[in-house]
Amino acid sequence: MKLLTLLALSLPISESFSLMTPLSIRTDTTIKVPAPPVLDVPEVPEDHDILLRAARGEDVRRTPLWMMRQAGRYMKAFREYSDVIPFRTRSETPSVAIELSLQCVKRYGLDGCIMFSDILTPLTAIGVDWDVVKGKGPQVTTDLSTREGVDALSELGNIDEKLPFLRETLEGLRKITDGKTTLLGFVGSPWTLSAYCVEKGGTKDCRAFKRMMYEEPELAKELIDKMAVMAGNYAAHQVDCGAQVIQVFESWAHHMSPKDFEEFAKPAAKKTIEIIKNKCPDTPVIFFANGGSAYLELQRDMGGDMVCVDWQVDMAVAREILGKNIPISGNVDPGVLFGTEQQVREAVRECVKKAGGPGAMHVMNLGHGVRQGTPEIAVEWLVDESKRLTK
Template sequence: MCDFAPLKNDLFIRAAFCEKVERTPVWAMRQAGRYLKEFQEVRAKHDFFTVCRTPELACEVTLQPLRRMELDAAIIFSDILVIPQALGMEVQMVPGKGPVFPKPLANPEDLKTLNQTPDVDKELGYVFDAIKLTRQKLDGKVPLIGFSGAPWTLMAYMVDGGSSATFSKARSWLFRSPNESKALLDMLTDTTIKYLVNQVRAGAQALQVFESHAGILGSSTFAKFSLPYLAKIATQVKKQLSDLGIQRVPLIIFAKGAHYAIEELSATDYDVISLDWTMDVKRAREICAKKSKALQGNLDPAMLYAGVDEICSATKKMVEDFGVTGHIANLGHGMYPDLDPEHLKAFVNSVHSASEEIINSA
């Protein structure tokens, strides 16, 4: 690991471990992205995966939102689908359509075509280089978050070949070919563990796992084809980091739509359970408090289409609902491309003022 500047703002880290904070820390999923004019200028010159694979460009777009607003964490600019690429699959980012796999996994026999034990340093070294450079450029201002897609979510894209409302092709595998599905999920899990550990070795100070398509699985299917792999990732990443002498790297799980699995997720080794905007905050607090787990979330991203006064009012209520201790403020999903950056800034500032008001009145 490199020598980096000491962390000046550790609110995010302390909140993740349910420690005392002076105010609620705040960041936003997809805070580096298309809603920013300066990001659009970079993308006008470079395609999406070129930005991901060029450390200087990935660093630049990671830092862009921090120049506009007082965020308490940065998240490295990358994509969850770099892992399928490392396994040998082609992924294209098509304007107006999103990710497309020209040759998705058509049947379980296609698993033989994958690079099942990729050299993560070789295949994904550009991510680690971007993390290292970004940590240097941050100069200790805020923590840097690394991330990965979760095995089920990655499998869903790899089989369906792109975004889908139902991911029916991938879900059919779970029932028609459960053993082959588990083999693929095991492969993705092992690669994800190596990937996340190496992100920390490169300089990431926290990690988030995105199970973006948990909501299309029922509770029993989630328990069989998602939860065990999520749990293994958290346990093994923590163990391997501990073996390296690395401490205080919080792990966040964001299982979108998994309202039915809050209790099960709180029993894993993740430190923070991230909630989407549809989830019951009171119920999640009651469950996660028993396990000393922090919560993250969960303002509806669409609320940022409202006026500034409405945003401030909704944000204040969100902060009050969560309470200050053990809460990282965020949206319930990522920023939408046509949102006004000034409305995200209003959200950020409202988190600051509302949480400080609660603490000062206590």
């Protein structure tokens, strides 16, 4: 394993760490990370919470911007860590997670900073073994396809004891971002988390979980309900640790028909959001169904504050379906960032216009995550054009 050479400075948290994870990835190399960056105050100081206010549906002077997977391998600075440090070590070591969360915010001046983590992170706290394997993605080893497996799931319990790195990461990020940008937390939606567990990782057709849904629907719903309670409480804990906005990711919505979504996924997602809103009534909640634009009409009453839409629906159509009174997020095609500067800027202008104009209950985002290989300069064009468009 290569040594990551970085400037070692004094840190208030987690000064250094050995490359060790619970999955027997070991080395004697100690890696030190630089002190967290100092973020600049926005050029217009009142923009420091523009994303938070927009997510609440308030009137703002321009459309704020953040990007799903904004902390990712498209950035050279990020790859200096991801090439040598296993995923869970990165995401569960506060000093590293803070550094990776902030790299893109510092570079591009984004209106939101989202914690570097994974939707599977809280599964550890309820007794599910998982890891992210290089070249394969998330892999779950606990069997939740049976009655015995579902019954064996534990309560979330004391998150500070089970996942102590979470508070340290979010509190550290909040200190740095306070008065500079909005801090986002996130959770996976119950259906997606359940599907990941039953499929034991990535899947092309979600065959195992769909078989469970149709052969043992009550067992599937029981599993999904347990995930709903866990996800809601985990998100509320993130708010307690400093998160100002929560996004709920239905990452595998593209595997569902409208009927599947309405019967299995939607009730549980609404339960998760209800738990968050009951515990954190002032915290905006964004719901994102990746691949769910075919049934946007079913997402109007999720109980959150904003609906994020993917890139497979025209923004004007999405706005018409959801209505003018529902704040919306999205939905520039991530592939556009491989285009020319003119194409990127035009995509931003078109998206903002179709959403209702600058600041019109809209948060600019991509319609999915930033893709590997995306030119960093293209993200600069995206951010610059978004900030240029004001009322």
